[in-house]
Amino acid sequence: MIDDLQLTTALETTARQAERCGFFFDFDGTLSPLQDNPATVKPAEGAITAISQLAALVGTIAVISGRPAGFLHQQTGELPISRFGLYGMEWIDEQGEIQTDPEVEPFLPVFVEIERRARAELDPSVLVEFKRLSVGLHFRTAPQQEGGITEWAQKIAAEYGVRALPGRMVIELAPPVHRDKGAVVRAIAKDLSCVWYFGDDLGDVPAMLALRERAEQDPGFTSVNVAVANTETVEEVVAAADIVVASPHDVVALLERVVAALRPTTA
Numbered sequence: 520m521i522d523d524l525q526l527t528t529a530l531e532t533t534a535r536q537a538e539r540c541g542f543f544f545d546f547d548g549t550l551s552p553l554q555d556n557p558a559t560v561k562p563a564e565g566a567i568t569a570i571s572q573l574a575a576l577v578g579t580i581a582v583i584s585g586r587p588a589g590f591l592h593q594q595t596g597e598l599p600i601s602r603f604g605l606y607g608m609e610w611i612d613e614q615g616e617i618q619t620d621p622e623v624e625p626f627l628p629v630f631v632e633i634e635r636r637a638r639a640e641l642d643p644s645v646l647v648e649f650k651r652l653s654v655g656l657h658f659r660t661a662p663q664q665e666g667g668i669t670e671w672a673q674k675i676a677a678e679y680g681v682r683a684l685p686g687r688m689v690i691e692l693a694p695p696v697h698r699d700k701g702a703v704v705r706a707i708a709k710d711l712s713c714v715w716y717f718g719d720d721l722g723d724v725p726a727m728l729a730l731r732e733r734a735e736q737d738p739g740f741t742s743v744n745v746a747v748a749n750t751e752t753v754e755e756v757v758a759a760a761d762i763v764v765a766s767p768h769d770v771v772a773l774l775e776r777v778v779a780a781l782r783p784t785t786a
């Protein structure tokens with residue numbers, strides 16, 4: 520964990536090489552507060568403004584999420600940033616089109632069928648989130664359904680040859696290929712000399728560890744991992760972080776501090 524003096528040093532280091540710095544963000548729980556209905560979330564107040572100011576000052580900004588890339592596009596509007604959805608299985612290209620990892624594309628019809636069955640076979644209190652190449656079965660508002668959902672998801676995973684992955688108050692059915700945010704971060708940080716990563720969930724740990732590993736191997740590389748520790752955040756996330764903040768609102772405050780440190784001062 521870094522103290523305030525080390526944060527000041529990290530800000531100075533970032534300011535000296537801002538054009539070679541990346542700021543990468545998780546979405547749910549990091550840029551947007553957690554809520555019961557995944558369909559109605561919005562970025563925290565001030566988040567879009569802060570990211571837009573940051574975009575004018577640093578080399579690159581990306582949102583890397585378990586959400587579909589199209590959803591990230593809707594939520595972040597016209598910000599000049601990169602968007603990687605479904606843990607890297609899809610992304611928005613420079614023309615604004617959604618691109619899909621060819622290895623998982625054959626599974627598109629499988630998830631249409633799984634969504635249909637989830638809606639027909641699971642209790643109506645289970646919130647079914649269709650994500651093109653994944654289906655989320657949410658039980659935040661129906662915790663008593665967790666056992667039944669887990670059993671159903673395991674049966675479906677075996678039947679269709681997909682994976683059932685636990686998340687926060689959700690089981691996600693996903694293609695049988697390993698994708699994680701660490702691989703995305705390694706690829707997009709290749710030509711950068713400094714990266715800040717913001718995340719709150721177990722799915723963010725591979726990204727944070729990838730940056731730590733890079734910093735260990737390359738003394739010229741600066742990494743700053745920021746954990747957003749809400750009540751559901753597991754210890755691994757905090758352990759991988761250099762800075763811990765309490766909420767998406769605090770992420771915005773930290774970004775405002777970064778922007779202030781990076782803005783050229785007028786004499």
Ligand SMILES: O=P(O)(O)OC[C@H]1O[C@H](O[C@H]2O[C@H](CO)[C@@H](O)[C@H](O)[C@H]2O)[C@H](O)[C@@H](O)[C@@H]1O
Pocket residue numbers: 545546547548552553554555556557560583584585586648650655657659686687688689720722
């Ligand atoms: O990688 P992320 O951007 O953190 O996305 C991870 C999953 O987030 C969403 O679910 C979570 O947030 C919901 C809204 O606050 C909450 O209701 C749910 O309980 C959480 O698990 C999203 O719905 C999933 O598709 C993402 O994979």
